[in-house]
Amino acid sequence: MTDRRxxxxxxxxxxxxxxxxxxGILAGADSRSGxxxxxxxxxxxxGACSRKMILEWEDFTARMKHTFSxxxxxxxxxxxxxxxxxWNGVTGYGEASLPPYLPExxxxxxxxxxxxxxxxLPRFDDPFRIEDILAEADALMPGNTAAKAxxxxxxxxxxxxxxxxxxxxxxxxxxxxTPYTCYTxxxxxxxxxxxxxxxxxxxxxxxxxxxxxxxxQDRRMIRLIRSVNPETPMFVDANQGWKDKExxxxxxxxxxxxxxxxxxxxxxxxxxxxxxxxxxxxxxxVIADEACQRLSDVRRLYGAYSGINIKLMKCTGMREAREMxxxxxxxxxxxxxxxxxxxxxxxxxxxxxxxAMEWADLDGNILxxxxxxxxxxxxxxxxxxxxxxxxxxxxxxxx
Amino acid sequence: MTDRRxxxxxxxxxxxxxxxxxxGILAGADSRSGxxxxxxxxxxxxGACSRKMILEWEDFTARMKHTFSxxxxxxxxxxxxxxxxxWNGVTGYGEASLPPYLPExxxxxxxxxxxxxxxxLPRFDDPFRIEDILAEADALMPGNTAAKAxxxxxxxxxxxxxxxxxxxxxxxxxxxxTPYTCYTxxxxxxxxxxxxxxxxxxxxxxxxxxxxxxxxQDRRMIRLIRSVNPETPMFVDANQGWKDKExxxxxxxxxxxxxxxxxxxxxxxxxxxxxxxxxxxxxxxVIADEACQRLSDVRRLYGAYSGINIKLMKCTGMREAREMxxxxxxxxxxxxxxxxxxxxxxxxxxxxxxxAMEWADLDGNILxxxxxxxxxxxxxxxxxxxxxxxxxxxxxxxx
Numbered sequence: 001m002t003d004r005r006x007x008x009x010x011x012x013x014x015x016x017x018x019x020x021x022x023x024g025i026l027a028g029a030d031s032r033s034g035x036x037x038x039x040x041x042x043x044x045x046x047g048a049c050s051r052k053m054i055l056e057w058e059d060f061t062a063r064m065k066h067t068f069s070x071x072x073x074x075x076x077x078x079x080x081x082x083x084x085x086x087w088n089g090v091t092g093y094g095e096a097s098l099p100p101y102l103p104e105x106x107x108x109x110x111x112x113x114x115x116x117x118x119x120x121l122p123r124f125d126d127p128f129r130i131e132d133i134l135a136e137a138d139a140l141m142p143g144n145t146a147a148k149a150x151x152x153x154x155x156x157x158x159x160x161x162x163x164x165x166x167x168x169x170x171x172x173x174x175x176x177x178t179p180y181t182c183y184t185x186x187x188x189x190x191x192x193x194x195x196x197x198x199x200x201x202x203x204x205x206x207x208x209x210x211x212x213x214x215x216x217q218d219r220r221m222i223r224l225i226r227s228v229n230p231e232t233p234m235f236v237d238a239n240q241g242w243k244d245k246e247x248x249x250x251x252x253x254x255x256x257x258x259x260x261x262x263x264x265x266x267x268x269x270x271x272x273x274x275x276x277x278x279x280x281x282x283x284x285x286v287i288a289d290e291a292c293q294r295l296s297d298v299r300r301l302y303g304a305y306s307g308i309n310i311k312l313m314k315c316t317g318m319r320e321a322r323e324m325x326x327x328x329x330x331x332x333x334x335x336x337x338x339x340x341x342x343x344x345x346x347x348x349x350x351x352x353x354x355x356a357m358e359w360a361d362l363d364g365n366i367l368x369x370x371x372x373x374x375x376x377x378x379x380x381x382x383x384x385x386x387x388x389x390x391x392x393x394x395x396x397x398x399x
Numbered sequence: 400m401t402d403r404r405x406x407x408x409x410x411x412x413x414x415x416x417x418x419x420x421x422x423g424i425l426a427g428a429d430s431r432s433g434x435x436x437x438x439x440x441x442x443x444x445x446g447a448c449s450r451k452m453i454l455e456w457e458d459f460t461a462r463m464k465h466t467f468s469x470x471x472x473x474x475x476x477x478x479x480x481x482x483x484x485x486w487n488g489v490t491g492y493g494e495a496s497l498p499p500y501l502p503e504x505x506x507x508x509x510x511x512x513x514x515x516x517x518x519x520l521p522r523f524d525d526p527f528r529i530e531d532i533l534a535e536a537d538a539l540m541p542g543n544t545a546a547k548a549x550x551x552x553x554x555x556x557x558x559x560x561x562x563x564x565x566x567x568x569x570x571x572x573x574x575x576x577t578p579y580t581c582y583t584x585x586x587x588x589x590x591x592x593x594x595x596x597x598x599x600x601x602x603x604x605x606x607x608x609x610x611x612x613x614x615x616q617d618r619r620m621i622r623l624i625r626s627v628n629p630e631t632p633m634f635v636d637a638n639q640g641w642k643d644k645e646x647x648x649x650x651x652x653x654x655x656x657x658x659x660x661x662x663x664x665x666x667x668x669x670x671x672x673x674x675x676x677x678x679x680x681x682x683x684x685v686i687a688d689e690a691c692q693r694l695s696d697v698r699r700l701y702g703a704y705s706g707i708n709i710k711l712m713k714c715t716g717m718r719e720a721r722e723m724x725x726x727x728x729x730x731x732x733x734x735x736x737x738x739x740x741x742x743x744x745x746x747x748x749x750x751x752x753x754x755a756m757e758w759a760d761l762d763g764n765i766l767x768x769x770x771x772x773x774x775x776x777x778x779x780x781x782x783x784x785x786x787x788x789x790x791x792x793x794x795x796x797x798x
Binding site for chain 2: 128129130131132159163164165169170171172173174295296298299319323326327329330331
C-alpha cells in the first residue's frame with residue numbers, strides 16, 4: 001500500500017522523469033568521434049529519481065585494431081549503438097553491434113529503441129518484470145535482434161545492480177568453470193601476415209580459423225598456422241562456405257588430424273539434412289552458427305548439429321540465451337558462446353553465460369582499439385568473472 | 400586474496416562450526432508432538448558465523464484436517480522432514496514430504512542429509528554455487544528426490560535471503576500472473592460427505608476430483624459435485640486408474656461436458672503409446688503426473704502428453720523445476736505445479752514457480768492442521784506472492 005505522502009512524491013518524480021526524456025531523443029554523442037559520449041543531465045541524480053525506466057541510446061563506431069576479413073567482406077570499423085537504462089538512480093548498460101553483413105543499422109536500432117521507449121517502458125514501473133518487458137519489446141517488430149539485445153543487456157545490468165550480484169552468481173554457476181576464449185586468425189593473402197598473426201596469438205589456448213574460401217585456401221591457412229604453431233587446438237568456422245556434404249566429411253577428417261577440435265557452420269544454414277548427415281559421420285562436433293539464431297531454432301536443429309553457438313546479437317540477449325542454455329542442455333547439445341565485434345558491454349554480458357559453455361569465442365572487445373568500457377578480463381585467454389554486479393562493467397568515459 | 404588476520408578469523412570460525420554440527424545429528428525435536436522444534440544453539444549467532452554451510456534437520460508429523468483418500472489408500476498424517484541451512488548468520492528453510500505410498504521415509508531422508516552434510520557441504524564455502532552443490536548432492540545416491548528437494552529448497556531460501564529478493568522476482572516473473580490453486584475433493588462413500596466437502600470448497604475457483612475407482616464411482620463423484628456446484632471448472636486426476644485408451648477417450652468426452660478442463664495421468668505411467676493416442680484425440684489436455692518425475696522425463700513425454708505436472712518432491716526441487724519450465728515452454732507443453740501434503744515451506748517454494756504455470760494444485764498446506772510456518776497466502780484461491788526474500792516463509796515456532 002502507498003501512503004499519500006509517498007504517492008505525491010512519486011507523482012512529482014514521474015512528471016519530472018516525463019519532462020526529462022519522454023521522446024527517447026538521442027543524447028547527441030558524435031558517432032564519428034569513436035569516443036563514448038556522456039549523456040549528462042538526462043537521468044536523475046540521487047536526489048530526484050523516477051520509478052519509470054528511462055532509456056537512452058547513442059551511436060558509437062568501434063575501430064578495429066586490424067582490418068577484419070571474413071568470407072566475402074572486410075572492414076576497419078563496426079557500427080554500434082550503446083544504451084543506458086535508468087531507474088531510481090541506478091543505470092544499466094547495453095549494446096547493439098551492427099556488422100554490415102547483417103540487416104540492422106544504427107538507424108534501425110534507434111527507431112526500434114524509440115518505439116520501446118514510447119510504447120513499452122511507460123507500461124512498467126519495475127525493472128524486475130524482465131520477462132514481460134522483453135516479451136512486449138520482442139513483439140513490437142520482428143527481427144531487430146541486436147536492438148532487442150541492447151535493451152535486454154541494459155535491463156539485466158540494471159537488475160543485477162539492484163540485486164547487487166553478477167548474473168553468473170544469480171544463475172548459480174561457478175566462475176572457475178569459464179572456458180578459454182578462442183582467438184581468431186582471419187584469412188590473409190600474405191603468408192607473412194598469417195605467420196605474424198599466429199605468433200601474436202601465442203598467448204591463446206585455442207585458435208579459431210575462418211575457412212570457406214575454397215579447398216586450396218582453406219588448407220593453405222591451416223598449414224601456415226600449423227607451421228608456426230603445431231599444437232594449439234583450433235576451431236574452424238566455415239561460415240557456410242563448403243558446398244557439399246561429402247567434401248565437408250573429408251575436410252573434417254583432415255582437420256581432425258591437424259588438431260582441429262570443432263567445426264562451425266560448414267554448409268548452407270538452410271540445409272538441415274546435409275548437416276544431419278555430416279553430424280552423424282563427422283569425427284568433429286558440428287556446431288550451428290548462422291543456422292541458430294533464437295530459442296525456437298534449437299529444437300529444429302536437434303539431431304542435425306552437435307551443438308549451437310549462442311550470440312546475444314542474434315538471440316535478443318541474455319534472457320533468451322539463458323533459456324537456450326536450458327534447452328540445449330536438456331537435449332544433450334553442446335554449447336558455445338560467440339560474439340560480434342563488440343565493446344566490453346556486450347562481451348561482459350556474454351561472459352556472464354560462459355560458465356555454462358563448453359567453448360567461447362569472446363574476443364570481440366580485444367579486437368577493437370577504442371573500447372570505452374572496462375569489463376570482462378582474460379587471463380591468458382581464460383574468461384575471468386568478478387563480483388561486480390549486473391554484467392560487471394564500468395564506463396571509462398565517466399572516470 | 401585473504402590477509403592473514405582474515406585467514407585466522409576464518410580458521411577459528413570453521414573449527415567452531417565443525418564443533419557445532421559436524422555429524423548432522425538430529426536436533427532432537429519430538430517427531431510425535433506434531434510441533435516445530437526450535438534447534439537453538441546449533442547455528443551461529445550474529446557474532447560468530449561460519450563460512451561453511453551447516454545443515455540441520457528434524458522429523459515433523461503433519462496432521463491432516465480431514466482423512467485423505469486417494470485410489471488405494473487413506474491416512475490422517477504425513478511424515479515430513481524439515482531442514483535448516485545456516486551460512487554466515489542467515490538461515491534458509493527446506494522440507495521433504497513423505498507420503499506413505501512413495502519409497503522415501505524420514506529415516507531415508509535423515510540418512511541422505513547426513514551424507515550431504517559430511518560429503519558435499521564441506522567442499523563449498525559459498526551457497527551461491529547452487530548448480531554444483533545440487534549436482535554433487537544429486538550424484539550421491541539415486542532416487543531420494545524428496546530428500547534432495549529439502550536441501551534444494553533450503554539452499555534457494557538461503558540464497559534468496561542473501562540476495563534480498565524472492566525467487567519469482569529473481570526469475571523475472573510477474574506476481575500478478577499466478578494461477579488460482581485448485582482444491583481437491585477426495586472420494587467418499589457417503590454422498591452427504593461429498594456434498595459437504597463440495598459446499599466447503601465454494602471459495603475455490605477450480606475444483607480437483609480424484610477418479611480412477613471404476614466407471615460407476617467416477618461418474619457418481621462428478622454427478623454429486625455437479626449437483627451442488629454446477630459451474631466451477633474442474634481438474635480430474637485419475638492417478639493411472641483408467642485401464643484402456645478407448646475408455647479414457649469416452650470419459651474425457653463426457654467429462655468435458657461436465658465442465659472438466661484438464662485430466663491428469665489417466666492411465667499407467669509406463670504406457671506412453673496409449674497416452675499419445677489419447678492426447679491426439681482427447682478434447683481435454685492430458686497432463687503427465689506420475690509419468691513425469693524429473694527433467695529427463697520431459698523430453699521423453701513430449702508428444703505423448705499435452706503437458707506436465709511439476710512437483711518439487713518428485714523433481715528434486717526448485718532448480719530442476721525451473722529447468723523443466725524452460726524445457727516445457729520451449730517444447731510447447733503446458734505447465735502445472737503440484738504438491739504433496741506439505742507445510743508452508745515446500746508450498747511457498749513451489750509458489751515461487753507459479754507465475755510460469757497455467758494451473759496449480761498448491762493446497763497442501765491448507766489441508767494440514769499444524770502448519771508451523773507462515774508463507775504463501777491464497778486470496779479466494781489465487782496464489783499471492785509477496786516481496787519477502789527467498790521462498791518467503793517465517794518459522795512460527797520462533798515467534
